[in-house]
Amino acid sequence: MTFSTDEAVTAVAAPAPAGLHFTPFQTTKGAARDCKKLAAVHVDRAAPGSIVGGSLFETMKASSPRRAADAEHGDWMEKHPSALTWFEAALGAAKGKQIVMFLDYDGTLSPIVEDPDRAVMSEEMRDAVRRVAEHFPTAIVSGRCRDKVFNFVKLTELYYAGSHGMDIVGPAKQSNKHVQANAEEAVHYQAGSEFLPVIEEVYRTLTARMEAIAGARVEHNKFCLSVHFRCVVEEEWNAVEEEVRSVLKEYPDVLKLTHGRKVLEIRPSIKWDKGKALEFLLESLGYAGRNDVFPIYIGDDRTDEDAFKVLRGMGQGIGILVSKFPKETAASYSLRDPVEVKEFLGKMVEPNGDGPVKAA
Numbered sequence: 001m002t003f004s005t006d007e008a009v010t011a012v013a014a015p016a017p018a019g020l021h022f023t024p025f026q027t028t029k030g031a032a033r034d035c036k037k038l039a040a041v042h043v044d045r046a047a048p049g050s051i052v053g054g055s056l057f058e059t060m061k062a063s064s065p066r067r068a069a070d071a072e073h074g075d076w077m078e079k080h081p082s083a084l085t086w087f088e089a090a091l092g093a094a095k096g097k098q099i100v101m102f103l104d105y106d107g108t109l110s111p112i113v114e115d116p117d118r119a120v121m122s123e124e125m126r127d128a129v130r131r132v133a134e135h136f137p138t139a140i141v142s143g144r145c146r147d148k149v150f151n152f153v154k155l156t157e158l159y160y161a162g163s164h165g166m167d168i169v170g171p172a173k174q175s176n177k178h179v180q181a182n183a184e185e186a187v188h189y190q191a192g193s194e195f196l197p198v199i200e201e202v203y204r205t206l207t208a209r210m211e212a213i214a215g216a217r218v219e220h221n222k223f224c225l226s227v228h229f230r231c232v233v234e235e236e237w238n239a240v241e242e243e244v245r246s247v248l249k250e251y252p253d254v255l256k257l258t259h260g261r262k263v264l265e266i267r268p269s270i271k272w273d274k275g276k277a278l279e280f281l282l283e284s285l286g287y288a289g290r291n292d293v294f295p296i297y298i299g300d301d302r303t304d305e306d307a308f309k310v311l312r313g314m315g316q317g318i319g320i321l322v323s324k325f326p327k328e329t330a331a332s333y334s335l336r337d338p339v340e341v342k343e344f345l346g347k348m349v350e351p352n353g354d355g356p357v358k359a360a
């Protein structure tokens with residue numbers, strides 16, 4: 001079972017701040033975690049034929065991006081044109097409207113790397129986001145827990161929606177020049193607090209279970225968990241899924257399982273996601289029900305599709321998928337990788353006025 005090269009590691013960055021919520025990982029202290037070495041440790045453990053047909057990974061493989069034939073890629077690009085090549089067309093409908101920026105973190109602002117602790121964004125990207133936030137209200141919407149993604153981004157003037165949108169905080173109203181007069185005071189909202197004890201319990205159980213699978217790791221993101229298998233040998237991917245499913249079956253209708261980029265996402269079974277977070281933030285900014293707002297959401301993962309679908313439903317704004325390969329998506333445009341995201345953000349605020357409508 002192979003994943004497309006867009007799942008491949010694109011960079012290994014410097015260590016992220018200490019104290020992040022990860023299972024202690026048995027590696028030489030400070031050395032870069034080498035997936036390949038780690039995963040090779042138990043390769044003999046994988047019973048031949050241990051891949052279970054119809055498993056989540058089979059589904060992922062069937063739907064995961066693959067290097068499409070040129071023709072297929074061309075067709076896909078026609079439906080999801082480059083937001084860079086077609087910048088004026090993409091932003092045409094924003095003229096005279098207030099743009100609001102929504103940015104996913106991993107795979108959008110930072111390249112996908114083997115070690116989630118090391119998924120830091122570049123200084124150039126931080127400058128690009130900072131400059132966009134000077135012109136438009138800007139939110140980071142991430143599966144990471146809020147304080148973790150703030151530690152990566154480090155910009156106090158932004159809104160943050162961590163844990164896949166379940167934990168939202170905005171800059172204080174008085175220090176936020178973008179907020180409408182009728183907007184609420186400083187934004188702070190958490191969905192699913194009642195699930196915190198269950199998430200903690202499942203985190204402990206899964207952490208113990210995953211110790212038996214080399215390279216597997218459980219990441220605590222406060223209202224949700226991520227079970228990473230990027231560093232697990234493929235023969236054991238289904239073992240990861242089976243362990244996760246065997247734990248979750250003890251919590252029917254309480255927790256739900258979705259998959260991301262070589263990660264299994266465990267979230268409370270509530271009707272709240274990145275799409276709801278987008279709607280909540282537009283309302284908090286005083287733009288609910290208004291047609292003079294143009295939300296732009298840039299993301300790379302399955303959970304970002306919830307936001308893309310909201311934008312399509314609103315008939316306002318655009319969703320931009322970050323992917324080098326065709327993927328089924330509700331986004332209208334595409335960018336290939338974080339490098340193109342940085343270029344797009346730069347065009348948004350070009351000093352010679354090429355950028356679209358500035359904040360009202």
Ligand SMILES: O=P(O)(O)OC[C@H]1O[C@H](O[C@H]2O[C@H](CO)[C@@H](O)[C@H](O)[C@H]2O)[C@H](O)[C@@H](O)[C@@H]1O
Binds near residue numbers: 111114141
């Ligand atoms: O919503 P996002 O900000 O995109 O977060 C989604 C998940 O991103 C992280 O995992 C992904 O990036 C890691 C670092 O590049 C990579 O090692 C991993 O394989 C990817 O799945 C994060 O660790 C997860 O908790 C997020 O849910």
